[in-house]
């Protein structure tokens with residue numbers, strides 16, 4: 317009998333166009349370099365060298381991006397054929413981990429919504445376990461989940477009965493759905509829970525008797541069970557729901573719901589999210605040990621209850637690659653404004669590039685929305701033995717309660733902060749340490765061991781999250797990624813030196829593209845200042861110019877500032893919703909507001925471009941020379957158009973998101989200083 321195929325993989329016809337385009341453009345770029353080199357040899361100058369350097373970096377970033385366009389593929393899944401391959405009773409267990417770290421940046425009610433949407437997956441509940449990893453060790457979060465566990469008894473059967481699609485209650489009730497007899501009652505219940513959780517967060521206090529009663533914890537005198545002199549925080553696990561015992565209101569088993577806060581100690585480095593995930597890999601292994609493990613950020617709720625079934629299509633496909641390590645769903649966002657002010661959708665990266673990575677069997681891990689084969693974290697494909705999910709045990713062998721003493725003791729031990737000492741965790745096992753982009757780096761390391769991955773992009777988005785709404789948050793997030801990319805470049809596992817040896821070179825080039833991105837600062841700074849400063853001095857830089865001493869050091873200093881090499885921290889991105897901020901964001905306004913040094917650089921560039929553009933026009937009117945100065949006028953004009961929101965924020969706006977006056981004053985001062993220094997350099 318021919319086994320039914322659960323997936324298809326079709327190479328995109330656009331690949332031919334992409335390849336021709338890359339070839340033609342490469343010829344063009346070679347011609348440009350020929351010209352640069354000739355100029356440099358005949359009239360060597362710092363200006364010409366700077367332009368050459370800028371173009372080399374741009375060409376490198378461009379060329380490596382093309383690697384992702386060589387072989388885009390599209391996949392389809394056929395969940396309706398799943399029953400032909402496996403009966404529902406034979407589905408593998410699924411452990412879901414949701415990470416949260418800070419109740420004030422990541423409001424617990426939002427985390428609760430994410431978790432409820434995942435608990436309500438269309439998946440046999442007795443095979444589903446949801447773990448909440450609370451890196452903040454906050455009682456506020458724990459309290460929120462005790463409430464969520466009660467509400468789940470009503471919410472899950474309701475979703476199943478009416479086949480609801482929006483299984484995050486906040487989203488569902490936000491759409492004013494009162495279609496069914498129970499809707500109103502459940503909404504009232506949800507609002508009650510929300511109010512209770514928000515009140516506790518507002519007051520920053522929990523009623524300790526209530527936590528003690530429900531979870532059976534011993535609390536210390538100061539009411540902090542896991543905080544000793546603020547230095548050591550003991551690990552805490554609490555089984556809030558156990559599938560074998562806890563039933564919903566119609567008597568159907570609920571999924572397991574387990575709250576975990578790992579032990580932290582100031583003297584032991586905790587490795588941020590990667591450290592939290594490694595703890596969760598071990599804790600879940602000691603409790604439920606499901607062969608599939610989903611990693612989810614706390615703000616990315618499930619938007620499609622069938623997602624685990626799409627995943628099974630990949631893992632259980634009769635012609636599945638035995639080395640398949642993970643299935644990645646794209647990160648999509650629900651709160652992006654119409655013009656996507658900050659490019660928060662990351663469409664080229666999340667979509668176009670992903671099809672290309674999938675084409676070489678190496679989709680990257682995006683930090684959230686990745687379903688992993690648990691074994692992939694434990695070793696190489698050859699060292700971990702048979703990795704056929706359908707043959708893996710579906711749940712723990714012993715039918716013991718996950719609350720039993722020995723299981724709890726084991727879970728406790730593996731969450732201790734010293735557990736990883738002298739082990740391979742973080743080096744050869746689990747999430748690899750040493751960078752702030754544990755997601756991309758770990759995916760890269762797995763793929764260099766021979767593990768593969770696929771990209772799954774269903775029509776109805778699998779997950780929806782929120783993207784930062786203020787420019788300073790966006791810049792901080794990018795800064796963290798840039799630091800991560802640099803850490804990867806300067807490590808032993810550089811995509812070029814290491815990647816080329818251990819994986820498909822095209823895939824290595826795609827990783828190199830991301831890691832090279834911080835160097836973008838070099839051409840950006842050069843093109844944001846050099847032609848403009850030359851124009852201000854009515855100097856044409858194509859091709860005759862004299863020495864220009866300051867540009868390069870300035871670019872390097874700026875680059876260091878852009879990547880913020882001094883702050884190697886995983887600063888959690890804020891997910892708090894501020895109504896006024898949201899209104900400004902929806903109106904398409906950039907959000908400055910705070911006095912961030914990150915705004916200074918772009919403000920200086922905006923002012924220099926404006927000066928240069930105005931001055932350039934005056935020069936052309938007075939002396940002609942339009943053809944000679946056209947390119948520079950064009951670059952400065954382009955800078956002015958792009959800086960429009962900055963001028964607006966400096967002079968025209970009066971709302972809270974306007975540019976702080978101090979930044980404007982400093983920027984004008986520095987811009988004037990630059991212009992005068994450079995007038996003597998020309």
Ligand SMILES: O=c1ccn([C@@H]2O[C@H](COP(=O)(O)OP(=O)(O)O[C@H]3O[C@H](CO)[C@@H](O)[C@H](O)[C@H]3O)[C@@H](O)[C@H]2O)c(=O)[nH]1
Pocket residue numbers: 415416417418422449451587588589592612613614615682683684752753754755793796797800886887888889890
């Ligand atoms: O010490 C930490 C820090 C963060 N987190 C959690 O990690 C997740 C992602 O953090 P967030 O600040 O929202 O990151 P993003 O700015 O969204 O960053 C992206 O980039 C990160 C790597 O830099 C990835 O981990 C994320 O999945 C990806 O969405 C959140 O659920 C946090 O609670 C922890 O558990 N422990």
Ligand SMILES: [Mn+2]
Pocket residue numbers: 613615889
């Ligand atoms: Mn996030």
